[in-house]
Amino acid sequence: MAACSRRLDKFIVSLRLLRNLQLQNERFLSTSVCRWAPGNDSEPPKFIPPSKPVIIDKTQAVATLRKFLSPEFIPPRQRTNPLKFSMERKDMIRRRKILNVPEFYPGSILAVSMADPNATGKINRFVGICIQRGGKGLGATFVLRNIINQQGVEICYELYNPRIQKIEVLKLEKRLDDNLMYLRDALPEYSTVDPDMKPVPFPPTGEVPLNELKVKMRPKPWSKRWERPKFNIQGIHFDLCLVPKQMEHAQKWAQPWQEYDMLKEYDTSKLEQQILSEVQQEMSK
Amino acid sequence: IPVQLVGCVRTVKTTTWFEEHLTEDNQEYMRKTMAEEYRRQTAEKLNPLKDEPWQRHEWTEGSRRVGLVAVKLGMAPIWTKTGEKHAVTMLQVQDCHVIKCLPREEYDGHTAALVVGGKNVSPFHRSEHYMEMFRNAGVPPKQKITTFKVSDNAIIKPGTPLYAAHFRPGQYVDVTAKSIGKGFQGVMKRWGFKGQPASHGQTKTHRRPGASGPGGDPAKVFKGKKMPGRMGNIYVTAFGLKIWRVNTKYNVLYVNGSVPGHRNCVLKIRDTVLPTRGSTLLSPPFPTYFTEDEGDLAEDLYDDDLFIHTEPSLTLT
Numbered sequence: 208m209a210a211c212s213r214r215l216d217k218f219i220v221s222l223r224l225l226r227n228l229q230l231q232n233e234r235f236l237s238t239s240v241c242r243w244a245p246g247n248d249s250e251p252p253k254f255i256p257p258s259k260p261v262i263i264d265k266t267q268a269v270a271t272l273r274k275f276l277s278p279e280f281i282p283p284r285q286r287t288n289p290l291k292f293s294m295e296r297k298d299m300i301r302r303r304k305i306l307n308v309p310e311f312y313p314g315s316i317l318a319v320s321m322a323d324p325n326a327t328g329k330i331n332r333f334v335g336i337c338i339q340r341g342g343k344g345l346g347a348t349f350v351l352r353n354i355i356n357q358q359g360v361e362i363c364y365e366l367y368n369p370r371i372q373k374i375e376v377l378k379l380e381k382r383l384d385d386n387l388m389y390l391r392d393a394l395p396e397y398s399t400v401d402p403d404m405k406p407v408p409f410p411p412t413g414e415v416p417l418n419e420l421k422v423k424m425r426p427k428p429w430s431k432r433w434e435r436p437k438f439n440i441q442g443i444h445f446d447l448c449l450v451p452k453q454m455e456h457a458q459k460w461a462q463p464w465q466e467y468d469m470l471k472e473y474d475t476s477k478l479e480q481q482i483l484s485e486v487q488q489e490m491s492k
Numbered sequence: 493i494p495v496q497l498v499g500c501v502r503t504v505k506t507t508t509w510f511e512e513h514l515t516e517d518n519q520e521y522m523r524k525t526m527a528e529e530y531r532r533q534t535a536e537k538l539n540p541l542k543d544e545p546w547q548r549h550e551w552t553e554g555s556r557r558v559g560l561v562a563v564k565l566g567m568a569p570i571w572t573k574t575g576e577k578h579a580v581t582m583l584q585v586q587d588c589h590v591i592k593c594l595p596r597e598e599y600d601g602h603t604a605a606l607v608v609g610g611k612n613v614s615p616f617h618r619s620e621h622y623m624e625m626f627r628n629a630g631v632p633p634k635q636k637i638t639t640f641k642v643s644d645n646a647i648i649k650p651g652t653p654l655y656a657a658h659f660r661p662g663q664y665v666d667v668t669a670k671s672i673g674k675g676f677q678g679v680m681k682r683w684g685f686k687g688q689p690a691s692h693g694q695t696k697t698h699r700r701p702g703a704s705g706p707g708g709d710p711a712k713v714f715k716g717k718k719m720p721g722r723m724g725n726i727y728v729t730a731f732g733l734k735i736w737r738v739n740t741k742y743n744v745l746y747v748n749g750s751v752p753g754h755r756n757c758v759l760k761i762r763d764t765v766l767p768t769r770g771s772t773l774l775s776p777p778f779p780t781y782f783t784e785d786e787g788d789l790a791e792d793l794y795d796d797d798l799f800i801h802t803e804p805s806l807t808l809t
Contacts, residue, residue: 287755290742291565291582301801322808324575330807346569369799369806370575 275310276483279347284473295344300489302367313337314382316400322370333362334402338387354399378407380418383441392429393422424448436461510616530632537651549645551778557646559762560654561588561610561636564753571799575806581751585743587612588654589631593647603641609634610758636758646779656743657781659735661795664769666731668760669753673725683718728752732766738793
């Protein structure tokens with residue numbers, strides 16, 4: 208009996224070791240290895256499917272590995288003291304730590320939830336295409352456009368307004384232009400966005416997709432003469448709405464010398480790199 | 493001649509600039525030594541306790557304290573806790589020192605005055621007469637000097653530095669500065685006249701003043717008649733501006749609304765003259781804010797109604 212007990216002891220110890228090893232392995236390969244029931248080796252192991260991974264959703268969602276600096280951080284070309292811009296940048300970073308402002312471009316579809324001052328406690332959610340991003344520093348704005356009940360609606364949101372609860376990017380993409388104001392004169396199908404649209408997943412690395420869509424316009428007159436070279440619009444299908452003679456007539460307002468004007472040059476590459484490194488450092492603290 | 497002065501005509505013939513009779517090495521040496529000396533002077537003045545400070549009195553009813561000289565940096569938006577947006581001007585107090593004290597008898601017999609100077613400037617392009625009072629105070633020369641009428645118990649020793657913490661959030665302030673010069677302007681821009689219609693037969697008359705007075709009875713044009721002339725570049729005061737935020741690290745004041753003057757211009761700030769915006773609620777530092785007295789203030793002082801960006805988003809319940 209003593210010999211059997213000793214052998215039993217060794218057996219139990221070895222079992223315990225095996226279980227510990229199993230447990231250790233589980234910690235590393237929990238999804239791939241299916242857990243065995245804490246039973247004996249004689250019976251066939253009961254299959255328990257692996258547990259689903261728990262996703263911890265923090266406010267700072269997956270930060271983009273692309274190097275993207277929001278355009279409102281770049282100071283305009285003025286004779287201002289750089290101290291003023293650095294103080295504004297500190298405030299902007301403080302706000303960004305609370306509200307996660309994702310990367311987006313004019314042409315991407317966003318959903319914004321904002322607290323309403325006239326209806327206390329209620330939050331309004333608006334979904335639309337971003338047509339333009341304007342302003343520098345704390346006063347940066349973006350305009351979202353959508354068509355609701357056959358009525359076009361544009362709302363200009365301030366990025367750093369404290370009433371904004373959440374900004375979600377439903378679809379991240381770029382268009383051929385920075386300013387999509389011509390969507391007001393385009394056919395309504397190009398500005399409609401489904402309010403209950405599901406977010407289109409996009410990996411944090413890789414290029415932002417460029418949507419080379421050429422938009423069809425309503426008949427003239429338009430709100431602005433979009434064919435003129437000063438707007439430099441690539442995203443309208445001019446062949447369907449304008450005759451080549453009209454296009455040539457529009458070229459009369461071209462100012463080809465502006466391209467060579469050295470006083471209008473504003474090279475932001477070094478400033479951008481500096482500010483980007485500064486912002487990334489502050490955000491990671 | 494340096495590039496910046498190529499087209500300029502020399503008008504002051506009485507004094508000679510320091511570079512005129514010096515060799516290049518000597519000029520460089522002068523610049524270096526002057527800069528070091530001024531840095532040493534400002535460092536000394538940071539602790540006024542070292543050399544017999546003057547008596548500091550308590551605040552009484554009806555006493556007026558000094559103001560500051562600051563530089564306009566720019567404007568920025570600001571939000572309150574109820575979600576309203578206001579525009580705010582940022583004013584930085586750069587090297588503000590008290591330069592001279594004029595006691596009651598010397599100034600005008602009724603009130604004492606303090607001469608305060610703002611932004612530091614190079615001594616090489618100012619006259620000896622201008623440099624004299626800065627030498628007496630032991631302070632580098634300033635771009636702008638102003639006098640503040642002060643009650644007798646608020647006199648400060650010449651040479652003391654003045655900081656932005658002299659004003660606290662929630663106080664009201666008057667800001668005086670030279671408005672942007674517009675040059676010779678017509679009557680529509682200068683005085684807001686309506687002018688004449690653009691069409692319907694008007695011959696060569698669209699922006700003219702029109703009539704200049706009554707007619708035959710006075711048979712003259714009254715003095716002070718609004719006419720075209722040079723507009724701007726005059727001292728203008730903005731009254732009753734609220735201070736939303738004070739940054740003690742960089743000495744920056746966030747003042748409500750807009751302020752006369754262009755960016756980087758030097759301004760004069762003082763407590764409000766308006767009776768309804770007196771600061772009886774707050775206890776401002778009197779006669780001024782001393783670093784050794786009040787010790788370490790927080791880097792940013794905010795007004796109660798101001799939304800600070802480190803707080804969570806407003807839900808407006």
